[in-house]
Amino acid sequence: MKFVLIKIRLIQLNREIRKLGFFYTLLIILLFATAVLYAGIYYHQAQPAIFVSAAILLSVLYIHLNRKDLGFISKHIRHPAQNIYAEYLLFSLPFALPAIFSPQWFHFPVVVLLLGFIAVIKVDTVQKTPLPHLGKLLRADAFEWIAGIRKRYISLILLYAIAAALCWLRIAPLIFLFLITTTIMSFYIECESLQVLYAYSGNAGKTLYKKLKTHLVILSVLLLPVLIINSIFNPGLVLLNIAFWIVQLILLSFVILLKYATYLPGNKNILNTTLIAFVSLGCILPFILPVPLIMNFINYRKAIKKLKLYYND
Secondary structure, three states: OOOHHHHHHHHHHHHHHHHHHHHHHHHHHHHHHHHHHHHHHHOOOHHHHHHHHHHHHHHHHHHHHOOOOHHHHHHHOOOHHHHHHHHHHHHHHHHHHHHHHOOOOOHHHHHHHHHHHHHOOOOOOOOOOOOOOHHHHOOHHHHHHHHHHHHHHHHHHHHHHHHHHOHHHOOHHHHHHHHHHHHHHHHHOEOOOHHHHHHHOOOHHHHHHHHHHHHHHHHHHHHHHHHHHHHHHOHHHHHHHHHHHHHHHHHHHHHHHHHHHOOOOOOEOOHHHHHHHHHHHHHOOHHHOHHHHHHHHHHHHHHHHHHHHHHOO
């Protein structure tokens, strides 16, 4: 059996690495190696091992439920389920394989088995317009949220419900809130048209200020109830919850500024997804947190410069 999907992904990966350049490629390799190292460390402890395995499976499940190519794969690739499973297994192995060399070795066969179940889940590829009244709840200038929630609302509701239900388990709700933030970060991959941009504001600085203010407030309204409840159940985690909230704001600011630093009307910048994926690791690897913070300042200047080209400031 030919693993067509793996060949395609490796070609795409090679192309993305060429686009990123030496610095970003080196940064991504460093972050990737660090994440694998931490996975190996966490697998030596019972409870953290559960969180690592759950994170792997939930990440793959999220990707599977939101894929746009499943219909094409099922029609044009032989043995589609086996190809999808091989793809998920290959990219999960670096994080799951360290379990073999730990007391929690049984996590590895469990993850491998459950990946097979995920690969055969049928996903409805028919495009619909759910939550038609969402535009009345959110402001028009939060169009990224409106479009993103309509696409991902099932995943978001599930993650939020789990986070709220696990508030008494100390760190557990933070993991699921982080997955919510990373889902929201994917809302900003596609750039709006010039007509929408001009309707938002007539000035580069005002555009960024309004965008950051509005969207950071929405994220805070979403996250703070769970963080407050978690702090009530676990008073010793108040400072950690505050720090977590600030980190999520930094991450969202990063994707907003990156979007406008690389803005092209109506363009879907796939290259940004690679940077977003690895910069988001700053939330779970604290020593990497300065990276998105520094890049926010850099991208702010780039975003102002880019938008001025379109606003004719």
